[in-house]
Amino acid sequence: MTVQEYNTSVNSFSDNVYRFILKSVKDKDKAKDITQDSYEKLWINRLSVDREKVKSYLFSTAYHTMIDMIRREKKFANYETVFEEPSYESENCDLQEILHSAIQKLPEDQKAVILLRDYEDYSYKEISDITKLSEAQVKTYIYRARIFLKHYIGKLENVI
Template identity: 55%
Template sequence: MTPYEYNKCVDLFSDSIYRFALKMLKDSDTCHDIVQDTFEKLWLRVGEIAFDKAKSYLFTTVYHATIDQIRKKNRLGNPVDLEKVNESVSSISPDLKEILNRGLALLPEDQKSVVLLRDYEGYSYEEIGEITGLNESQVKVYIYRARLFLKNYIGKIENVL
């Protein structure tokens, strides 16, 4: 990859990987650091990575960095009580996007990442498998389980509207 292609990668993919990291972590400062570290890693391997493989490399690197941050946070955090969250959702009537974001925050890290890659970023099952290190059938199962959880979390659409 040439320096021109590297700069083109920054222009093309920095927003996408930032959005992905932000959906995973909900912490803007940490996400900026992760994106910067990711592009630094790409720069250090600029001679080894082809331009057409750069997007996959970037998302894979961001994925692993966000998973590391989540695991670090989980060691220090508290478990979520789903019943209390459901009560608060039914008592307040926020918009659907906010409810979906809360539901996404409750998903296990693997399910959350594959749903974000599939539904927000538009990757195919095969590409998600390459990024996450999962096989294609595992990706499909995680997406199914995540969507089922979100469906149950939201409940009937009449409850939201």
């Protein structure tokens, strides 16, 4: 990977990585740090990283850094069985905003795979490579997340 290719990857993927992490951790500074760390690791390993897989490498590095950070900070909470009543405000009824508040209630694994699936349009196989989960797990998490999100916005629609 040349310097030019590296810099091109900064232009092409840094927004995506940053967005993915920001949506997961909800902290701009941490998202910035993790994005920078990911690119630092990419630069260090630029000779061994296949340029066709730079994006996957970045997402994978960012994802695992984020998981490590969450575990380190012991903020990992399992919402797997929690279906909280959705809260809403009249001025906050934009569907995407509701969805983005809903995904914060998902477990980390489900949140990550659904973001990778919807934001980056990754296949189950690609998400599996990034997260090191099996394809079956990825699919299961996506399906569970969809059920949860449907349940969440369905309740809101009923209230509205």
